Structure formats: structure tokens, C-alpha cells
Amino acid sequence: MKILFVHQNYPAQFLHLAPALAARGHDCRVLTDASNTRAAAIPVWRYAYSAPEVDAAACRLGRNYTTMSDRGVAVARAARILRERDGYVPDVIVGHSGWGETLFLKDVWPEAKLLVYAEFYYRGRGADVGFDREFGPPSLDKVMIAQGRAAHLAQALLHADRGLSPTFWQASTHPPALRSMIDVVFDGVNTETVVPNAAARLTLPDGRVLRAGDEVLTFVNRNLEPYRGYHTFLRALPGVLAARPAAQVLIVGGNAVSYGPAPKDGRAWKDIFLDEVKDQMDLSRVHFLGRVPYADFLSILQVSRVHAYLTYPFVLSWSMLEAMSAGCHLIASRVAPVQEVVRDGYNGQLVDFFDVPGWTRALTEGLAEPARFARLRANARKTVRDRYDLNAVCLPKLVALVEGLGLKSG
Structure with missing residues (x-):
């Protein structure tokens, strides 16, 4: 044809x-x-x-x-x-x-x-x-x-x-x-490419090397904006970093707007919400990586101990299912498009989109007790292999x- x-x-x-x-x-x-x-x-x-x-x-x-x-x-x-x-x-x-x-x-x-x-x-x-x-x-x-x-x-x-x-x-x-x-x-999702990798490592721009098993929190989107919960995630970070002094945070995404309106003052959403919380946390442990090549994206997921995904009721991101395929411990917003894939306590955790204390608590617990959530990580990968391979x-x-x-x- x-x-x-x-x-x-x-x-x-x-x-x-x-x-x-x-x-x-x-x-x-x-x-x-x-x-x-x-x-x-x-x-x-x-x-x-x-x-x-x-x-x-x-x-x-x-x-x-x-x-x-x-x-x-x-x-x-x-x-x-x-x-x-x-x-x-x-x-x-x-x-x-x-x-x-x-x-x-x-x-x-x-x-x-x-x-x-x-x-x-x-x-x-x-x-x-x-x-x-x-x-x-x-x-x-x-x-x-x-x-x-x-x-x-x-x-x-x-x-x-x-x-x-x-x-x-x-x-x-x-x-x-x-x-x-x-x-x-x-x-x-190509589950033969997007896989857990115990030998994964990622070199940051400052030369620091992160490896699978390290205390790494990840957040990935095409652009850093409210539609994908960037503001809620950043507001949860001060409490997470205070509770977990060894944690490193990797944030992937550009400064443009993919969905919804742009800020009225001409600044980027990234800076507006970062300015709100930057004095409350150790920014040396928060790494804004911008947009990255796909190979680096995979390494980011593979070194992640906890992956946060937030979205309005809108188009579901490929990155959420890729994170699950990579065996991440997924903590996601409790909205209908996410709930089609994620069952709370089975293959991930769900938190109300606007519940900043709830996000701080869930992210902190995930970083502190990785063994406790090993079953969720395994089930996350199984979900993608069974339904979305x-x-x-x-x-x-x-x-x-x-x-x-x-x-x-x-």
C-alpha cells in the first residue's frame, strides 16, 4: 500500500x-x-x-x-x-x-x-x-x-x-x-531499551558522577511550567532537601512554554518559582539540566531513586511510562490520565496535585526507604511491559x- x-x-x-x-x-x-x-x-x-x-x-x-x-x-x-x-x-x-x-x-x-x-x-x-x-x-x-x-x-x-x-x-x-x-x-515504549541498569552512571556538568543506587530525585518535562506541576514540585523541595542532606535533584526541561499561557512579566516559569523557594534550600544539590540527549535522559531515569511526575488533566507524557519502564519508584499526581496507568500502592504512589506537604512527605520517604518500595518499582516495569510495550x-x-x-x- x-x-x-x-x-x-x-x-x-x-x-x-x-x-x-x-x-x-x-x-x-x-x-x-x-x-x-x-x-x-x-x-x-x-x-x-x-x-x-x-x-x-x-x-x-x-x-x-x-x-x-x-x-x-x-x-x-x-x-x-x-x-x-x-x-x-x-x-x-x-x-x-x-x-x-x-x-x-x-x-x-x-x-x-x-x-x-x-x-x-x-x-x-x-x-x-x-x-x-x-x-x-x-x-x-x-x-x-x-x-x-x-x-x-x-x-x-x-x-x-x-x-x-x-x-x-x-x-x-x-x-x-x-x-x-x-x-x-x-x-x-521500547522496554528492551528503557530498562533498569544497576551499572548506570551520569556525569553532571560540574563533574560530579551519580550512579544507580545513589539518593537521586528526578523530575522531567519538555518545559518547566505549571501544566506539568513544576511549581508544586519546587515548593516541595525545601522540605525534602532538609530531611535528606545527601539527596541530589535532577530537573530536566526547557524554559519555554508548551502548554497554557506564558508568564505576564516576560520571565520564564522556571525562574518565577525558583525565586520563590531558592533561599530555602541548598541549590548546589539542585541541578537544572535543560533539555538533554535521549541517551542522557535514559541514564537520568536509571540513576533515579524516586521520579516525580505531575500534570494537569491533560495529555499524558511519554516520560512517565518510560520512567516506569526504567524501574523508577514513581510518585505522580492523582489525576485521571495518570490513574489510567498508575494504581496507588501497586505500581506507584499518587499524591494530590496541590498537596505540597504530601509531596514533601512522599518524596522524602521514597528517598529514605528504597527497599520499602522495591515491589512498586518492579510492578511499574511489569505494567509497561504488559500493557504498553x-x-x-x-x-x-x-x-x-x-x-x-x-x-x-x-
Whole structure:
């Protein structure tokens, strides 16, 4: 079959799926943004896109749709060239609905089957918006803006043949009429690569070497921001470091914003919350590592004695399941997307997102008594191997889903 992957930041969620389908003999191609320089294992086409100028004051609710649909137009025009110039017609298109890229592809290739990655459906209430009251209650304007962000997501699914979500909770954020279109299959964790390693070691920028078994607390996210509980974690640290004078803290993440609003004063969230607590703790034991190569990321998980993961009710991070696969003692926030995977006292511990004393207590106990939580670490890895393993569980389901659509197109 001819299978086209469409993603502005490819490979992203299709890192393993596209090569696996190509290895099965399918003609797999990529259509991605011209600015995307990431390496790809399959042939790549590129489209040019520049975000339109949008008057926010004149187009409050529509500006998001304007941006997303305009990208969809750019992708559709590139697709039309592929059809008219090269005679290219895919049997299956696999794309992410989040940036509007798939909106008009069925108008170019009506005979193709379209599978959209339906990662999250924005809501005005009941998920991330208004969850953290520290930043104010959800005003009617915020609710309407959040609802407006779902317009292109609904359109993308309505014009698709099937949807794909990585977790049942993320699928459940979609309205019932759209939920019925969505299959749930996680992207997969390579449990043969992400493994516990008693010989693991990590050299810090200051030359200090940490080894598996050391008293290490880890916190990992793409960016350090409230959506991923950075503020709660930092507020818990002074008590943890006071109670555990040998503990070292590794914090991975950039200074940008992935989700939610940026700080109004122009500073980074990292500095705002660090300034709040820095005089209360020994900063020589808190190591901000920024963004790290994947090999270093694995070493960080493998030397970790306790791994903290917090999130709003939002998209579940790959890093949480990777930490479990690496055999970390996971302490995570008690929210629905986490509870789909983590059972308190079985394969991790759950703490209320906002309970700073509770976080301090749980993190301290985890660092102080690693043997007490050995069973949780083993069960965490077993959970990922049984339910989320890339090669044994997830990839076969994803391949079958795409190939099944292709058979229907024939």
C-alpha cells in the first residue's frame, strides 16, 4: 500500500509506526513542514507554511481556527501538486489533527482512507482549563476560547475515516459522536531499551558522577511550567532537601512554554518559582539540566531513586511510562490520565496535585526507604511491559489498524 504520514514535526508519534510499515513492504512517505529538519527513515516531501497575521482583537475566537485552517490549505496545495505532477495517490493517510494539516486532504485524495491522531479535545470545563485555581478561576472568556480551540479538531475527525488516541482518558475528552470513531492504542515504549541498569552512571556538568543506587530525585518535562506541576514540585523541595542532606535533584526541561499561557512579566516559569523557594534550600544539590540527549535522559531515569511526575488533566507524557519502564519508584499526581496507568500502592504512589506537604512527605520517604518500595518499582516495569510495550503490544495493534484501513480503501 501507499501510506502517507503527515506531521509538521515528523517523526513525533509516528517514530516507530512508519518504519515498521515500510519494513512490511509498504510504500511509506512523509509530508512535513519545510522548517522540520529532523531525520526520517522514509522519503520526505515538504510544504511551505507561514502563519498568517491575525488581529487578535478583531478575531478573538476565530484566530486559532484561522491559523490552523491556513496550514491545512498549505498542506492541501502541496498535496495537489503531488497528485497532479507525480500522479501520487495514497491508499492511507495518517496525520495529526492538532495543527490543521489534515483538514482538506480528503478534498485532494477522496479515495484515500484518513486516520487522524486525536490527541486531545479542548474543553471549556472538566479538564485542564480551571484546574489550577492559583492562576484564577475560569472566566467565561477563558471557557469560550478553550471551546473555540476545538473547532478544527472536530472538523478533522468528521472528515476522517478513523481516529487514534493514545489513552482512554484522552479519547474520552472528545464528544460522544466523535469518540465512537476513535481507537485507543498507546504509541509504545521500547522496554528492551528503557530498562533498569544497576551499572548506570551520569556525569553532571560540574563533574560530579551519580550512579544507580545513589539518593537521586528526578523530575522531567519538555518545559518547566505549571501544566506539568513544576511549581508544586519546587515548593516541595525545601522540605525534602532538609530531611535528606545527601539527596541530589535532577530537573530536566526547557524554559519555554508548551502548554497554557506564558508568564505576564516576560520571565520564564522556571525562574518565577525558583525565586520563590531558592533561599530555602541548598541549590548546589539542585541541578537544572535543560533539555538533554535521549541517551542522557535514559541514564537520568536509571540513576533515579524516586521520579516525580505531575500534570494537569491533560495529555499524558511519554516520560512517565518510560520512567516506569526504567524501574523508577514513581510518585505522580492523582489525576485521571495518570490513574489510567498508575494504581496507588501497586505500581506507584499518587499524591494530590496541590498537596505540597504530601509531596514533601512522599518524596522524602521514597528517598529514605528504597527497599520499602522495591515491589512498586518492579510492578511499574511489569505494567509497561504488559500493557504498553512497543514491539509486543502497541506496534502490532497500530500496524493492524493502518493496514485494515488500507484494505477497506481497496
